[in-house]
Amino acid sequence: MASALGWAFAAAFYGSLLWVVAYRFLPPPGTITMLQRSLEGETVRHPWTPLSNISPHLIRAVIAAEDARFCLHDGLDYEAIDKALDENRNGKRRRGASTISQQTAKNAFLWNGGGWARKGIEAWLTLVMETTWPKRRIIEVYLNIAEWGDGHFGADAAARARFGKSASELTKQEAALLAAVLPSPNKWRVDPPGPYVSRRAATLRKRMEVVRNEGFDACVFR
Numbered sequence: 001m002a003s004a005l006g007w008a009f010a011a012a013f014y015g016s017l018l019w020v021v022a023y024r025f026l027p028p029p030g031t032i033t034m035l036q037r038s039l040e041g042e043t044v045r046h047p048w049t050p051l052s053n054i055s056p057h058l059i060r061a062v063i064a065a066e067d068a069r070f071c072l073h074d075g076l077d078y079e080a081i082d083k084a085l086d087e088n089r090n091g092k093r094r095r096g097a098s099t100i101s102q103q104t105a106k107n108a109f110l111w112n113g114g115g116w117a118r119k120g121i122e123a124w125l126t127l128v129m130e131t132t133w134p135k136r137r138i139i140e141v142y143l144n145i146a147e148w149g150d151g152h153f154g155a156d157a158a159a160r161a162r163f164g165k166s167a168s169e170l171t172k173q174e175a176a177l178l179a180a181v182l183p184s185p186n187k188w189r190v191d192p193p194g195p196y197v198s199r200r201a202a203t204l205r206k207r208m209e210v211v212r213n214e215g216f217d218a219c220v221f222r
Contacts, residue, residue: 016109016124016125016128017128019109020109020125020128020129020132020133021132023108023141024132024133024137027048027141027144028108028141028144028145030044030046031107031108031145031153032110032111032112033107033111033112033147033153034046034145034153036111037147037151038151042150042151043151044151044153045151045152045153045154045157045161046144046145046153046154046157047154047156047157048144048154049143049144049154049155049156049166049167050140051136051139051140051143051220053156053166053167053168054140054143054155054156054167054168055167055168055169055170055171055175056221057170057171057172057174057175057176057208058143058155058159058167058170058175058178058179059139059143059217059220059221060175060208060211060212060217061172061175061176061178061179061204061208062100062139062142062143062179062182063100063139063211063216063217063220064179064204064207064208064210064211065179065180065182065200065204065207066099066100066103066179066182067099067100067101068207068210068211068216069099069216070099070100070101070135070139070216070217070219071135071215071216071217071218071219071220072216073099073101074127074130075099075101075102075126075127075129075130076099076101076102076123076126076127077099099126100138100139100142101126101129101130101138102122102123102126103142103146104126104129104138104139104141104142104145105122105125105126105129106122107142107145107146107147108141108145109125110122110125134219135219135220136219136220139220143155143167146182146185147185147186148161148162148178148181148182148185149181149185149186149189150186155167155170155178158178159174159178162174162177162178162190162191163191172205172208173201173205174190175208176201176202176204176205176208177190177193177197177201178190179201179204180193180197180200180201180204181197
């Protein structure tokens with residue numbers, strides 16, 4: 001029994017390492033969320049787009065919206081985790097602390113939903129990913145597998161569906177709108193945006209300038 005458990009642990013350990021390293025070089029062919037949407041009857045669109053063909057405005061908008069400390073942490077933002085725990089403990093509005101790296105690990109290798117077991121696996125995969133991938137690769141994969149609603153996954157699919165143009169052609173405003181709906185892409189719309197999305201996009205436009213001027217995107221554009 002102990003031997004079987006040992007072999008199972010070794011297989012999971014080395015298998016996860018190989019899987020993460022493989023995605024360092026190969027585009028993920030799909031995700032569990034894509035499979036789920038397909039089974040629900042949606043047509044999944046998932047073109048792969050190199051980071052060099054994605055507008056810098058969208059990269060900065062996503063950093064501004066999802067993880068302003070992306071270039072400063074090693075995958076787990078302990079400062080944000082402590083703040084989230086404190087706010088949630090004191091009964092304030094629940095706050096998440098997932099970094100772009102964690103979201104990439106979840107989207108690429110795991111499934112949506114909570115639970116400590118899944119969170120633990122996500123943390124492990126995040127640390128392996130941060131050790132073996134450069135930051136540019138992390139955000140490249142993130143922007144290619146993020147869900148943008150209606151079966152559209154990745155920046156290029158979203159840009160073409162919402163604005164009729166490629167991801168490389170997105171303006172600052174269009175990028176801000178796409179980033180604004182990321183927390184709930186099947187609920188919030190950009191075509192046309194409602195009052196909340198419009199306000200959030202306006203806020204992100206200002207944050208995008210901070211990201212650029214303060215060098216919070218340095219690990220991507222250096």
